[in-house]
Every structure is written in C-alpha cells, then in structure tokens.
Amino acid sequence: MKVFIADDESVICEGLKHLINWDELGFTICGEANNGEDALNSIIKLNPDVVLMDIRMPKLQGTQVIQFAREQGFKGHFIILSGFSDFKYAQTAIRYGVEFYITKPIDEDELYNAVHTVKENIQKERMNANTLIQYREKARYTILRDILLNTGDVSGINLEEIRLSANExxxxxxxxxxxxxxxxxxxxxxxxxxxxxxxxxxxxxxxxxxxxxxxxxxxxxxxxxxxxxxxxxxxxxxxxxxxxxxxxxxxxxxxxxxxxxxxxxxxxxxxxxxxxxxxxxxxxxxLPKWDDSFFEINEAQSTEYCRLLTNYIQSFNRRMIADTLSALKRNLYFANTNISNIKLFLTDIYLQIKENINHIYSTIDIPFPTNSSVIDFIERKYYLYEIILFFSEQFEMIINAIGNFSSDSILDDIVYYINHNYRENIKLETIAPLFGYNSSYLGKIFNKKMGENFNSYIDHVRINHSKELLLQKNLKVYEISELVGYKNVDYFHKKFKKYVGESPAEFRKRNNT
Structure with missing residues (x-):
C-alpha cells in the first residue's frame, strides 16, 4: 500500500517518514508535498492508499485539497494533521470522509493506531471489492454461457454493464x-x-x-x-x-x-x-447445405463402390480410380451421419475389394495388410484425405502386383484428370499420390512428356476454357474466374494477360464485335 505525506514544513515531513515503521505496517512512501497545490496534483497522479495531510497549507488548504481530490474521483483515505484543535476544521474534514484528525505534536502511538486502523479498512475494502468482482465475473460467465447455448432469456440484460454491447x-x-x-x-x-x-x-x-x-x-x-x-x-x-x-x-x-x-x-x-x-x-x-445435397450411407452404396473400384483396378484404369475416389470423398462430405459411421463404411469398401481381388487372383501373392490392421488404421485416422490416400496407395500396390504399367499411360490418365478437374485446387503434390507417384518424379516426367511444367499446363487448360466462357455474354469476368478455378479475379487477370496478351475484357470485346 502507498502513503503520501503533505506538510508545509519539510522537517515535519521528514519526521513522519521515521516516526513509525511504515514497512512493518505494509506501506511504502510514494511522495511528499509542501503546499496544497502540489499535494493535489500528486494525489491525483499517484493515487495513494493513504494521505497524511496538514490542515493548513500554502496555496490550497488541506480541506480544499480533500474536497477537490474527492470531486476528481479519489477514493483513498485521509489522516488530517493539525497544529491546533478546531471543531470547524474537523467537521469539514469528516464531511469529506476523513477518518482521523490528529493534533500536533504528533503522538507516535496515536499515529500508529490510526494508520493500523486505516490499513484494516483498506484490506476489508479490497476483500469486498474482490468478492464483488468475482460475483460479477461469475454472473458474466453464466450469462455468456446462456447466450452461446441459447438456454436463457437475454432480453432484459443490460449489455453495456456486462460489456457485450457491439454492432456485430x-x-x-x-x-x-x-x-x-x-x-x-x-x-x-x-x-x-x-x-x-x-x-x-x-x-x-x-x-x-x-x-x-x-x-x-x-x-x-x-x-x-x-x-x-x-x-x-x-x-x-x-x-x-x-x-x-x-x-x-x-x-x-x-x-x-x-x-x-x-x-x-x-x-x-x-x-x-x-x-x-x-x-x-x-x-x-x-458447412454443407443439407437441402441441396444428401448422401446416404448404406450397404448398396458400399457394394457399388466396391464393384466400380474392383473393375478399375483390374483394367489398370488409374484415371477412373482417381475419379471414383474423388467422387467418394465429395459424397461423404454430404453424408448426414457421424464420423464413426463413415469410417465403418470406408472399412467395409476396402475389405470387400480385398476379398474380391484375392478371389479373382488367387494364384498371386498380393501383400495385403491384415483385416485387423486395416480396421485399426482407418479408425485411428483423423482425416478423410489420409484414408483416401491409403486407398490410392493400396490400389496402386494391387495393380503393380497383378499387371504392368508405363509412365506414358499414367500421364494420359493425369491429363484426363486435369481436363475434368481444372476447376478444383489441383496441385502436383495432391495428384501424384493418387496415381502412385512421388510428386518430384512425376513433375519431371510430366515436364518431359508435355513440354511444359505441371502448373503451366493447368493454367493453359483454365485459360482455354475461360476464353470459351468469355464468348458467352451472360457471364461476368469474376464469375468466369471462379468457374475455371481462379478464386482471386486479380490473379486470373494476370494469368490471362500473360498467356493471351490482353485482358479478359479486351479479348471479349475484340471477339464479340
């Protein structure tokens, strides 16, 4: 706690610092003043817990300092010191909440008792204030919880008081x-x-x-x-x-x-x-809009996905395997069921495919994981993409076990995939695993076969489709940008001008006149 001393005599100020053991009482002296004006300014600035104030001071009387300090919101405690006993001064001081009026010469015990009593009052005030704050915070917490959970009526609540008033x-x-x-x-x-x-x-x-x-x-x-x-x-x-x-x-x-x-x-x-x-x-x-799309998980669906994927594996049709897995992933997003049921559905598809392939190619030793390890793997995965990637790797393993493939056929499949999925956020890193390749290696053979890098090829596909759409007058440029896979219309403008040599608007104007 902080104490401030104000007396017009410096020797008295110095004496008050040493008259009692302030440290023992839990106080530190934060400042002193020799006139009322300085005392008032320091009190407002330092906000001490206790002020020892001489009643008669130059520039402002002690009672005036107390009055002005109170008017400016000061809540601390005053102990008045006076060279004489005057009921009028004492009465004025009491009106402004002064708790002790001590006459000079100051008795050490009297000052000690006064300060000790003020200290106890301060501690009670702090305890009460902390209790009140705790109750208020508990009330705010309960109200906030009710608002979030929609479990209470908030119509009569003063939003300003609980700091919840805002425009959004x-x-x-x-x-x-x-x-x-x-x-x-x-x-x-x-x-x-x-x-x-x-x-x-x-x-x-x-x-x-x-x-x-x-x-x-x-x-x-x-x-x-x-x-x-x-x-x-x-x-x-x-x-x-x-x-x-x-x-x-x-x-x-x-x-x-x-x-x-x-x-x-x-x-x-x-x-x-x-x-x-x-x-x-x-x-x-x-969030999916359930009114627009809904995918029902059932035995018929798992059987159909198993049939499709088994056939594509046997025909080494990686393109359709990738398309089917993408469709499965997209459909599951709209499955109005819990994640555990989705995982069981995926587990069932895989185990059916494993059983079919083992039956058809009974003479080939295919290194399938055990059923229990598959069930455990799928159950432990946090993300759908991890499970889809596992499916892709497993299907590629089966194809390698039952047949042969070349990089040329893979590239044809990838080009087909790009031409049908250019609207999506296609990246080499996400496509490569679907086709059983390391992204770095696939990038090299793609560049060699196609004569340009992967991203450049996608840009060409998107720009070519955007040119077709620009010839239709019913679509705005930003709509075309989104339709061909560019979420940022400024980025679309930049790419279009790079490959076509003019802006989309200029291209449309030139070709529609």
Whole structure:
C-alpha cells in the first residue's frame, strides 16, 4: 500500500517518514508535498492508499485539497494533521470522509493506531471489492454461457454493464492443430493484434473443454479476418499460427443470434475430419447445405463402390480410380451421419475389394495388410484425405502386383484428370499420390512428356476454357474466374494477360464485335 505525506514544513515531513515503521505496517512512501497545490496534483497522479495531510497549507488548504481530490474521483483515505484543535476544521474534514484528525505534536502511538486502523479498512475494502468482482465475473460467465447455448432469456440484460454491447459478433472455436498435443495456451489478443483490456474486444470462455472466443465489434472482426487471410496463405512452420486449428461461425448483429454463430463453429469443429492436409481454418461458408445435397450411407452404396473400384483396378484404369475416389470423398462430405459411421463404411469398401481381388487372383501373392490392421488404421485416422490416400496407395500396390504399367499411360490418365478437374485446387503434390507417384518424379516426367511444367499446363487448360466462357455474354469476368478455378479475379487477370496478351475484357470485346 502507498502513503503520501503533505506538510508545509519539510522537517515535519521528514519526521513522519521515521516516526513509525511504515514497512512493518505494509506501506511504502510514494511522495511528499509542501503546499496544497502540489499535494493535489500528486494525489491525483499517484493515487495513494493513504494521505497524511496538514490542515493548513500554502496555496490550497488541506480541506480544499480533500474536497477537490474527492470531486476528481479519489477514493483513498485521509489522516488530517493539525497544529491546533478546531471543531470547524474537523467537521469539514469528516464531511469529506476523513477518518482521523490528529493534533500536533504528533503522538507516535496515536499515529500508529490510526494508520493500523486505516490499513484494516483498506484490506476489508479490497476483500469486498474482490468478492464483488468475482460475483460479477461469475454472473458474466453464466450469462455468456446462456447466450452461446441459447438456454436463457437475454432480453432484459443490460449489455453495456456486462460489456457485450457491439454492432456485430462472431464465434470462434480453436484447438491444437496436432490433435495429440494438449495444454494449448495462446493469447488471442496477441494473435489478432488487438487490445482486450476489460474484455472489450472479445470474450474467452470454455464450454465442454472447448476454447470459445466471442469476437465483438467490426474492428475486432476485421482484425480476425485479416489474421485469417495471413493464416490461410502463409502459416509459418513452427509458429503459433501453424499450431492452431480454428473454426468460425457466421457473423450476427444481435446478442439473441450469437448462438447461431456458436452452433456453426461447433458443427465445423466436429467436421474437421473432412479438412485437407495443412488446412488450419474452416468457416461457416463450408458447412454443407443439407437441402441441396444428401448422401446416404448404406450397404448398396458400399457394394457399388466396391464393384466400380474392383473393375478399375483390374483394367489398370488409374484415371477412373482417381475419379471414383474423388467422387467418394465429395459424397461423404454430404453424408448426414457421424464420423464413426463413415469410417465403418470406408472399412467395409476396402475389405470387400480385398476379398474380391484375392478371389479373382488367387494364384498371386498380393501383400495385403491384415483385416485387423486395416480396421485399426482407418479408425485411428483423423482425416478423410489420409484414408483416401491409403486407398490410392493400396490400389496402386494391387495393380503393380497383378499387371504392368508405363509412365506414358499414367500421364494420359493425369491429363484426363486435369481436363475434368481444372476447376478444383489441383496441385502436383495432391495428384501424384493418387496415381502412385512421388510428386518430384512425376513433375519431371510430366515436364518431359508435355513440354511444359505441371502448373503451366493447368493454367493453359483454365485459360482455354475461360476464353470459351468469355464468348458467352451472360457471364461476368469474376464469375468466369471462379468457374475455371481462379478464386482471386486479380490473379486470373494476370494469368490471362500473360498467356493471351490482353485482358479478359479486351479479348471479349475484340471477339464479340
């Protein structure tokens, strides 16, 4: 606790410092003044817990200092010192909450008792204030939980009082990217580069062991989406960003609708199984619209996928194997069932294919993994892409065991795949495993056979299709950009001009006149 001493006589100030053992009482002397004006300024600046104040001071009287300090919000304690006993001064001092009026010469015991009593009062005040803060925070936590879970009526709540007043809100749930890592501790204020003093920018709450962030206000939401843009395009390896997985719900403009954003984020977090490799964020835009598409998992579907894939394996048709696995992956995204059922469905497909191939090629020793190891492998995988990749590798192993292939036929299959999937985010790293190749090696033979590198070929395919679409007057340039696989229209403009020599608008104008 801090004590401030004000007396017009320096010798008295010095004496008060040593009259009692301030350290023993738990105080440090934070400053002193010899006139009322300096005393007032220092009290407001230093905000001491206790002020020892001479009643008669130059420039401002002690009672005036107390009055002005109170008017400016000072809540500390005053002990008045006076060279004479005057009821009028004492009465004025008491009106402003002065607890002790000690006359000079100052008695050591009297001062000690006064300070000790004030110390006890300060400790009680702090205890009561802490208790009140704790009760308020518990109430805020309960209200916030009710808002997120939509389990209480919030219509009568004073949003300003609980710091939930804002023009828009968004719920974020985050966890470790590595699902085997625990004890995730990140300061979201540092990540978003915002100040969160008094929870003014966001609220942090745990529900069912999940870390929930409620973003508040346009400023914070904009910072979050700037953070997302950096996060999705440039997550630095080994950084906190690279260690996080984030799901975020829709933006809402009323407290009553916050639970919708929370439900979005919760559903997305449960659908992490469908994320791609190195995907660190998933947003409400990626929630499937069940009214538009629905894939039913049943025995007939698993039998049909088994039939198709068995036939493609036997005919060494890698192109159709890749297409079928892509379709399976896409359909499962719209399967309105839990992840455990999807894993059982995939396990059933694989084991049926294994049984069929073993029956057809009974004379060939195919190095299949055991059924129990397949079941365990699929059950332990966190992501669908890992299971699909396992299928691709296994089917390539079967093809190698029962027949031969050449790099030329593979390239034909890959070119076919590109020509039918150019709208997607095609990368050499994701295509190569589907066809049983190392991406680096496939890139070399692709370049040699096609006379250009993989990315350049995809750009040519996309630009050629965009030229066809530009001749149709009903589509806007940004729509064409998305249809041919460029999510960023500026990037599409840049690529189009590079390969065609003019902008999309100039091309359309020249060819439609």
């Amino acid at each position: 809100y968004q719920v974020v749930i985050y966890e470790n990217y590595n699902q085997n890592t625990y004890n995730l501790i990140y300061d979201f204020a540092d990540l978003l580069k915002v100040t969160n003093q008094g929870n003014n920018s966001f609220e942090h709450i745990k529900i069912h062991e999940k870390d929930i962030i409620l973003l508040k206000g346009t400023f914070t939401l904009n910072h979050f989406h700037t953070f997302l843009n950096h996060y999705e395009t440039n997550p630095q390896k080994g950084s906190p960003l690279d260690s996080l997985f984030i799901a975020y719900g829709r933006k809402v403009t009323s407290v009553e609708d916050i639970h919708y954003s929370y439900e979005d984020a919760l559903n997305l977090m449960s659908r992490r199984f469908f994320c791609e490799e190195n995907q660190h964020t998933i947003g409400y835009e990626q």
